[in-house]
Amino acid sequence: MPFFEQLGILALTPGMVVMWLIGLTLVYLAVSREYEPLLLLPIGFGVLVANLPLTGLMDPGEGLIWRFYHYGVEWEVIPPLIFLGLGAHTDFGPLLSQPRLIFLGAAAQGGVYLTFFAAQAFGFTLQESATIGIIGGADGPTTIFLAAQLAPHLLGACAVAAYSYMALVPIIQPPIMRLLTTEQERKIRMKKARKVTAREKLLFPLAATLVIVLLVPASAPLIAMFMLGNLFRESKVVDRLTDTAQNALMNIVTIFLGLTVGATMSADAFLRGDVIFIFVLGLVAFAVSTACGLLLAKLMNLFTSDKINPLVGAAGVSAVPMAARVAHKMGAEADKKNYLLMFAMGPNLSGVIGTVIAAGIFLTMLG
Amino acid sequence: MDTPHSIFINGLSGVFVGIGMLYLMMKLLAVLSDRWAKPASKSESGTTK
Numbered sequence: 001m002p003f004f005e006q007l008g009i010l011a012l013t014p015g016m017v018v019m020w021l022i023g024l025t026l027v028y029l030a031v032s033r034e035y036e037p038l039l040l041l042p043i044g045f046g047v048l049v050a051n052l053p054l055t056g057l058m059d060p061g062e063g064l065i066w067r068f069y070h071y072g073v074e075w076e077v078i079p080p081l082i083f084l085g086l087g088a089h090t091d092f093g094p095l096l097s098q099p100r101l102i103f104l105g106a107a108a109q110g111g112v113y114l115t116f117f118a119a120q121a122f123g124f125t126l127q128e129s130a131t132i133g134i135i136g137g138a139d140g141p142t143t144i145f146l147a148a149q150l151a152p153h154l155l156g157a158c159a160v161a162a163y164s165y166m167a168l169v170p171i172i173q174p175p176i177m178r179l180l181t182t183e184q185e186r187k188i189r190m191k192k193a194r195k196v197t198a199r200e201k202l203l204f205p206l207a208a209t210l211v212i213v214l215l216v217p218a219s220a221p222l223i224a225m226f227m228l229g230n231l232f233r234e235s236k237v238v239d240r241l242t243d244t245a246q247n248a249l250m251n252i253v254t255i256f257l258g259l260t261v262g263a264t265m266s267a268d269a270f271l272r273g274d275v276i277f278i279f280v281l282g283l284v285a286f287a288v289s290t291a292c293g294l295l296l297a298k299l300m301n302l303f304t305s306d307k308i309n310p311l312v313g314a315a316g317v318s319a320v321p322m323a324a325r326v327a328h329k330m331g332a333e334a335d336k337k338n339y340l341l342m343f344a345m346g347p348n349l350s351g352v353i354g355t356v357i358a359a360g361i362f363l364t365m366l367g
Numbered sequence: 368m369d370t371p372h373s374i375f376i377n378g379l380s381g382v383f384v385g386i387g388m389l390y391l392m393m394k395l396l397a398v399l400s401d402r403w404a405k406p407a408s409k410s411e412s413g414t415t416k
Contacts (some may be wrong), residue, residue: 099393106386200400357385
């Protein structure tokens with residue numbers, strides 16, 4: 001075939017050009033605004049190259065990025081490895097010192113299930129609805145893990161929605177938090193938490209793995225790796241492994257995750273009416289999750305003398321540690337001496353666990 | 368076949384059961400931790416004397 005008939009430019013479609021603009025927008029947001037740059041930069045570039053004509057990068061069985069996608073995401077390798085790194089970064093001390101705050105992370109999953117319900121009412125299948133709903137958990141790897149198994153055609157849109165909303169936590173959450181709390185509630189100072197021993201921290205990942213996996217076996221890939229990473233950290237005897245999980249390994253898998261997620265966003269898969277619904281419903285999920293965590297904190301305050309600042313309930317969406325920082329900032333705006341960060345980290349971490357449990361339940365019932 | 372209602376109810380209650388079990392486990396760890404700490408502090412004070 002003559003060379004000039006193989007020119008990529010001849011196969012260019014308007015949809016591809018639109019996707020370039022979307023890819024470049026993501027690159028711009030990552031570089032100029034620093035919105036989740038570690039993910040949005042490779043995702044944006046992935047969108048760009050996947051929409052270059054005749055490259056074959058995503059051709060099943062042949063394309064380079066397809067291989068990354070197939071063995072990394074479809075085979076459920078990359079999201080659990082990200083969780084290994086997250087576990088190695090996580091200090092469960094704030095959660096262990098105030099166990100009651102764990103329920104705020106469970107309440108925040110209300111947005112996941114309410115949006116699941118709304119999405120299927122809009123005509124999405126149950127599998128698609130579950131994938132859209134999990135965006136409300138504000139947990140990128142869990143969203144990708146679930147989407148790859150239940151609705152691979154929605155993976156790109158759901159992942160970008162999840163990471164975008166995580167980056168926009170400081171913009172999305174504060175109006176909801178102001179709307180649902182009074183000035184007095186935002187000023188509540190929480191009592192100093194008890195000290196957590198090193199032995200408790202060491203036993204937690206072991207016990208939590210047993211408890212969660214015995215209840216929801218489908219959550220094992222994520223929970224097991226999350227807790228293994230945490231065990232590395234808390235054992236204090238495998239510093240090299242902890243360091244690798246936290247840094248080198250995490251960085252490597254992040255590159256492949258971002259690139260492959262971006263590359264799933266081809267023009268024909270992404271430029272559809274239902275993608276707009278996904279973004280809208282994802283935002284609803286995120287907002288409702290924020291409200292549910294916050295409202296449970298207010299409900300708990302009715303039954304306890306040791307009051308909880310309801311702002312920490314909003315951190316029950318995962319988005320670690322951004323959501324906890326937002327709760328702290330809002331508390332400090334009401335009372336400069338109110339230091340909520342460590343209290344908000346508890347619901348923030350339980351939100352991660354809650355979202356993984358929710359994903360495991362979806363997989364059990366719909367997988 | 369699971370209906371949306373059953374997934375909604377099972378899902379949300381499943382999350383609360385899972386988190387509730389973790390809560391109990393954390394309380395147990397706290398109690399055990401206190402017990403382990405007490406004998407240790409007793410022996411420490413004994414050594415001092």
